[in-house]
Amino acid sequence: MQIYLDHGATTPPRPEVIDTMTAVMQSQWGNPSSLHWWGERSTMIIERSRLQVASLINADPEGIIFTSGGSESDNMAMIGIARQYAQPQHMIISAIEHSAVRIPALFLEQNGWAITRLPVNQQGQVNPEDLAKSIRPNTVLVSIIAAQNEIGTIQPIEKLGQICRNANVLFHTDAVQAIGKLPIDVQAMPIDLLSISAHKFYGTQGIGALYLNPIAHQRSPVTLILGGGQERGYRSGTESVAAIAGFGIAAELAEKELYSESIRLTQLRDRLFTLLADIPELVPTGATGGDRLPHHLSFYHQNYNGRQLVRELNYAGIGISSGSACSSGAIEPSSTLLALGYSEDQAKNSIRITLGKSTTTVDIDWTAQAIHQILQRLDSCPAKN
Ligand SMILES: Cc1ncc(COP(=O)(O)O)c(C=O)c1O
Known part of the structure; x- marks a missing residue:
């Protein structure tokens, strides 16, 4: 046994994901950037998946940027926002972030940024008052993990996000472990940026998304991958159409279940x-x-x-x-x-x-x-x- x-x-890809991806790889393998029929069909698949992923978090589909997974989404949120600024500023994270946030924060710190790491109590929760006290005039981003991978603790995301919104500071949450387990509604919750990874809810490895709301769009995070300008310039590189299709169906089924x-x-x-x-x-x-x-x-x-x-x-x-x-x-x-x-x-x-x-x-x-x-x-x- x-x-x-x-x-x-990681989770095993569910049969519906495998079937969808196999069908896409067999017959819908066109490059979505191509203008012909093959390309258009791939574009349609990507846009349908964007709707499915957006629906899972009640987002405007325009705000979904496909990435290679949670790590890239976290890096894009942190370093992409940081690269907006000519001079180092201040960011806040929690003391229990996944390495995909922790290490970019360290990288920024080594490059002159000030980083505050908020302590947590023995259950692993950040105290919203500590966050409110830590915000400085030059704080540009707060990133707090929605649900912690090692200890399973869920953060008071709405309270933390509201403090950031009141202070006009962008709020990012790494929701890689939360998505598909907890209801997340980015229109009802004060979340500006959110990271998702398909392989945590029965999609495949190597595909994920960063959600950006209009406020985050206005502060235009800088792309990490330069090239052909796919994903509206946020993320260059030919899209993995099959993986995106699998991500879409995994999101649709996760929402239902x-x-x-x-x-x-x-x-x-x-x-x-x-x-x-x-x-x-x-x-x-x-x-x-x-x-x-x-x-x-x-x-x-x-x-x-x-x-x-x-x-x-x-x-x-x-x-x-x-x-x-x-x-x-x-x-x-x-x-x-x-x-x-x-x-x-x-x-x-x-x-x-x-x-x-x-x-x-x-x-x-x-x-x-x-x-x-x-x-x-x-x-x-x-x-x-
Ligand atoms: C909380 C959290 N963030 C980010 C990641 C990285 O996601 P990915 O494996 O898709 O890069 C993980 C993966 O374990 C995770 O648990």
């Missing part, structure tokens, strides 16, 4: 939390209940390294992930867990379990049993970690 519980890393899947996954998630609650050494991290992504569980173990637990579960046929990263041969603790106030050891011992469309009650019960058995076996061995 194999159980994939790492949907936060959003509420039913969220309820189903929340029940499964809570079932697994309950089944593991009798292991005192396995301590949940991040937020609880409604402030947590419906498919997301995270823990640290008091004794065992997260990577060791991932390996042990892998031997049992179960795929999960750890929060620690391997850098230059050394195990780096999760910077997110450190920002939440956990020790280096706790941060190295973190794991994440993320459920998905294929997850059943049987998978949950099997996984809980496997975790119990693995920990009992490790506990009975003298060498720990």
Whole structure:
């Protein structure tokens, strides 16, 4: 039996996506920039997908720019806006951003920009008052992750965005983990820029979008990829028509299933939390209940390294992930867990379990049993970690 519980890393492309992409690759492979029939058909596919993706977040389709995924969208938001300015200014991010925001912020800092990293509480939430106090006259962008990939915590995005709107500062959110799990309405919420990635909701890897509202358009972020001027000049390069088509159908189906899947996954998630609650050494991290992504569980173990637990579960046929990263041969603790106030050891011992469309009650019960058995076996061995 194999159980994939790492949907936060990537999701398998759903059959409708594979069918759509296969059909497009077989018969609609024209270059969308070409003026002939083949090109026009590809353009129509792209524009239909733009409508589908826009609908998922209730956006004006004009605001959707297709990119190669979440990382490019985040880079485009941060560096694209920064390149508007002749002199370095100020940006604000949270202390628990994904590296696709964290590293561009570091890059800007190395180039003279001032960067404020807002602290979070032990659940991983930013305090809106801290944001309000951090805005300076030269703050040009605030970027706060909508739902955190390692700990599943959902931020008070509406409050944070409203503070930015009141201060006339652009607000970007990396919604890569939130899209398809949480209702996001960019017209009702004060969001100026938003990053999306298709492979987190059953599209394919290598395709995503940056949403820009008219306010962000007016401050014209500068393109990162120069060339033929596709995507209205924001993103040059021949579009991956098949991937965009798959993205569109994945978005349409995610919108249809959003509420039913969220309820189903929340029940499964809570079932697994309950089944593991009798292991005192396995301590949940991040937020609880409604402030947590419906498919997301995270823990640290008091004794065992997260990577060791991932390996042990892998031997049992179960795929999960750890929060620690391997850098230059050394195990780096999760910077997110450190920002939440956990020790280096706790941060190295973190794991994440993320459920998905294929997850059943049987998978949950099997996984809980496997975790119990693995920990009992490790506990009975003298060498720990
Ligand atoms: C929160 C978050 N932002 C950005 C990314 C990067 O997205 P992509 O893999 O599409 O570049 C990820 C991927 O794990 C993510 O979880």
